[in-house]
Amino acid sequence: MGLKKILTLVFVILLLLLSFFYLKGLYNISAIELSLNGKLTLDKFRDLNKELHLEKYSIKYIKKYNGGNLIMTTGNDRKMRDINISRGEFLYDCEKPITVIGEKVASTYFKNYNILGEDMFIDGKEYEIVGIEKNSNDIYIPFNEKKLNEYWDESLLTYIAPYEKTYELSIIRTKNILESQGIKVNNTIVYKEAIRGYINIIILILLYLIINVFKKIYGSLIDRIKTIIKGYKKKRRVMHLYSYVKKEKKNLLISLSEIVGALLLFYIIIKICSYLIVPDNMIPANLFSFTDYKDIIVLYYKDIILKLKNGFSDIVVDKFKIYGFIIITVAMWNRILTYIENRHFKTTNSEG
8 A cells, every 4th residue: 555545544434533533523423413394383292292302402493594594493493403693592481572683694785794682574574683593594484373374395203312332222112102193204314324334434444455565464474374384394314303493593572572563453453333323224234135236225225215205304415515625625635645756756867
């Protein structure tokens, strides 16, 4: 493996680490987001919550509105993701007709900078502006069941499972209860799995690097042992084993260190693999069944088609943006390394 390839992989690891910490700071890693097909009223949610005992949750209905999004929410959105309020505060009372608007919305509708406390006519009703979201084109209004009869592009239930270790069980229970209420769950996004995806890629890159080192050490060890055995076969009639071992002491010590190194790398590989997070639906019931692997591929294909049809979640959109940034940055990094490599080659040739 060349130096250029190693430097590129190390650079990718650094970018992935930065991406992981960026998303971890932007989203609550413990949150779970369900995309719903049906009307989740507060009464239905109370029935649901009798079973789940959720303390942190948010019910949101979203639709396109004047170039941005109109978001009707029960609140708690800032506990699920970072919403940068540049002035004022976020929605604090679902009973009052208050709103939080993005800076881009404010600059479109108002000439005055200080608009907190001003009224704004939104989707057929007047609301008092209590907060401004930085660099946003969205509008937040309190949850109002009367507006559920209107058309909404998307409805979401986002919550934090009471017990993180049993979050998968909470998802199953939530889906079952919602379906009994006539509400279908279109899509499920576990923020932890989405964000930890970067760590999975880092682990795979590290495994690739370590396995390459392991192969080199193992190959060197096998060649060295073969050379020692071959040498002994030639000299065993004229030299005792003890004398030959003493003569080959350096090679034997190197072989021993390579054995220790190979065992250590093998342990590191096993340890690193234990940090991989693989969703249950990606693990085939039978590892030797082609049908199970086919079912997983079909499941993910349907999931992608559904997301293309219904739109991507904010966290998925952010991940696509980050991957795009990483690809462009790595391409530029490769060009820089190639330029340095060519300059070095020309300098070496001219000196030669």
